[in-house]
Amino acid sequence: MIINHPILGPRDSQEFTYLGDASLIDRPDWQADNAADQFCDYLYLRDNPAGAHRELWFHEQGDRSWLVVTRNTVTHEILNVELARDVARARGRSK
Amino acid sequence: MRYSGLKVIKEALTGHKGWRPTWRDPEPKKSYDVVIIGGGGHGLATAYYLAKNHGITNVAVIEKGWIGGGNVGRNTTIIRSNYLLDGNEPFYELSLKLWEGLEQDFNYNAMVSQRGILNLVHTDAQRDAARRRGNAMILNGSDAELLDTDGVRAMYPFLNFNNARFPIKGGLLHRRGGTVRHDAVAWGYARGADLRGVDIIQNCEVTGFKIENGKCLGVETTKGFIGANKVASCVAGSSSRVMEKAGMRLPIESHVLQAFVSEGLKPVLDGVITFGAGHFYCSQSDKGGLVFGGDLDMYNSYAQRGNLPVVEDVMEGGMALIPALGRVRMLRSWGGIMDMSMDGSPFIDKTHVDGLYFNGGWCYGGFKATPASGWCYAHLLATDTPHKVATAYRLDRFRRGCMIDEKGQGAQPNLH
Numbered sequence: 001m002i003i004n005h006p007i008l009g010p011r012d013s014q015e016f017t018y019l020g021d022a023s024l025i026d027r028p029d030w031q032a033d034n035a036a037d038q039f040c041d042y043l044y045l046r047d048n049p050a051g052a053h054r055e056l057w058f059h060e061q062g063d064r065s066w067l068v069v070t071r072n073t074v075t076h077e078i079l080n081v082e083l084a085r086d087v088a089r090a091r092g093r094s095k
Numbered sequence: 096m097r098y099s100g101l102k103v104i105k106e107a108l109t110g111h112k113g114w115r116p117t118w119r120d121p122e123p124k125k126s127y128d129v130v131i132i133g134g135g136g137h138g139l140a141t142a143y144y145l146a147k148n149h150g151i152t153n154v155a156v157i158e159k160g161w162i163g164g165g166n167v168g169r170n171t172t173i174i175r176s177n178y179l180l181d182g183n184e185p186f187y188e189l190s191l192k193l194w195e196g197l198e199q200d201f202n203y204n205a206m207v208s209q210r211g212i213l214n215l216v217h218t219d220a221q222r223d224a225a226r227r228r229g230n231a232m233i234l235n236g237s238d239a240e241l242l243d244t245d246g247v248r249a250m251y252p253f254l255n256f257n258n259a260r261f262p263i264k265g266g267l268l269h270r271r272g273g274t275v276r277h278d279a280v281a282w283g284y285a286r287g288a289d290l291r292g293v294d295i296i297q298n299c300e301v302t303g304f305k306i307e308n309g310k311c312l313g314v315e316t317t318k319g320f321i322g323a324n325k326v327a328s329c330v331a332g333s334s335s336r337v338m339e340k341a342g343m344r345l346p347i348e349s350h351v352l353q354a355f356v357s358e359g360l361k362p363v364l365d366g367v368i369t370f371g372a373g374h375f376y377c378s379q380s381d382k383g384g385l386v387f388g389g390d391l392d393m394y395n396s397y398a399q400r401g402n403l404p405v406v407e408d409v410m411e412g413g414m415a416l417i418p419a420l421g422r423v424r425m426l427r428s429w430g431g432i433m434d435m436s437m438d439g440s441p442f443i444d445k446t447h448v449d450g451l452y453f454n455g456g457w458c459y460g461g462f463k464a465t466p467a468s469g470w471c472y473a474h475l476l477a478t479d480t481p482h483k484v485a486t487a488y489r490l491d492r493f494r495r496g497c498m499i500d501e502k503g504q505g506a507q508p509n510l511h
Binding site: 043046049 | 347437
């Protein structure tokens with residue numbers, strides 16, 4: 001698989017390590033009343049779709065940036081690549 | 096029709112005209128006591144033991160493709176009982192004991208071959224871990240022997256003992272482990288279940304569940320609605336896709352694992368060798384092909400095929416361990432989809448929906464578990480209580496903090 005890095009251009013997926021579903025960006029509020037339930041779901045439950053899947057890849061052998069890659073889990077086709085930093089900021093995170 | 100040596104001779108003398116189809120091909124009835132989703136090894140074993148152990152024969156196994164076409168036909172056929180933790184080892188030991196009597200039990204030649212499994216160690220720390228694991232196995236009624244370098248050399252003199260990175264310092268030998276003809280497991284269970292009245296319905300995909308007031312009343316399928324008192328999902332690899340139709344999110348990711356077969360060779364390898372440090376394991380099939388595999392591709396996938404970097408990684412692992420492999424030509428490779436759970440251990444449990452049961456999360460250990468999985472799932476379906484060796488396989492164990500994490504990796508499914 002070739003991942004089209006937003007800054008570095010097309011890179012071999014072997015340069016990256018894989019973490020998992022990009023929902024891991026959305027860490028729950030630890031002060032919420034149901035924080036324990038929210039964290040349990042956040043840590044352990046996954047949508048695991050067959051089809052488009054937004055996921056976190058780390059460019060370990062490159063610029064060490066985190067990317068949000070949208071990839072089809074049935075065909076392995078990569079549909080979109082974004083910097084995780086931009087995705088997090090767009091969701092209101094400070095970094 | 097019972098199979099026997101006498102029957103083979105009789106058929107040979109009469110032109111093989113007496114063989115009959117091994118199972119029927121029925122249309123689904125309007126309703127059943129139990130509908131099992133998934134005609135793989137585990138689903139067919141569940142149906143077999145429901146009928147045989149509990150006398151529940153008004154059962155259908157529905158399969159979207161053909162039986163045995165999923166992971167029971169895509170694995171590397173290894174059976175073993177060499178787990179460490181109390182939540183796991185009694186279950187896998189039951190499974191191995193069932194394998195030992197399986198062929199006589201269901202009157203089908205599954206070619207169970209207890210040829211021994213050797214886990215190699217390369218450091219003092221690994222030797223300590225192997226000793227601890229071996230003791231845990233023995234405490235749970237399994238068998239284990241710790242070999243030193245000479246012990247391994249006597250068994251497999253052709254290994255590379257002086258690899259600079261991973262010199263072989265010994266191994267943990269599990270003599271009762273081995274291999275099985277995997278397709279025959281599906282066929283044997285299918286035949287045994289069918290003979291007892293279970294309907295095996297192929298080319299019938301589940302498209303939804305009918306759930307009213309918190310109770311599951313049956314399944315919608317491509318062959319129409321099928322009612323059921325109890326619905327049992329048993330579709331490891333596709334668990335999230337199926338259970339999503341019942342509104343469930345699971346502690347599971349689907350990952351692809353590749354396996355490989357070489358051209359046929361004369362007998363060179365009489366057991367199973369695992370080289371965990373190099374992400375490689377190998378055995379030789381009765382046809383002569385070397386059967387081997389390695390690591391996951393590491394990313395979520397439903398593709399039943401992997402990519403080339405892992406092919407290269409597995410071949411490098413093989414060459415590091417067995418330099419003679421360099422002369423061997425690869426014949427085939429394939430991928431199977433694993434339910435990778437959050438702690439590396441499976442589930443056999445009820446769900447929050449009354450009458451809906453779940454079996455899955457087998458990671459890459461589903462094949463060896465087939466008999467015990469069917470045995471324990473049938474027990475749960477028949478009695479509504481977990482079998483005593485499967486009490487830890489609950490869906491809520493993460494919430495309770497009772498994970499069964501053999502490798503201590505935490506909630507990162509691709510590392511288990």
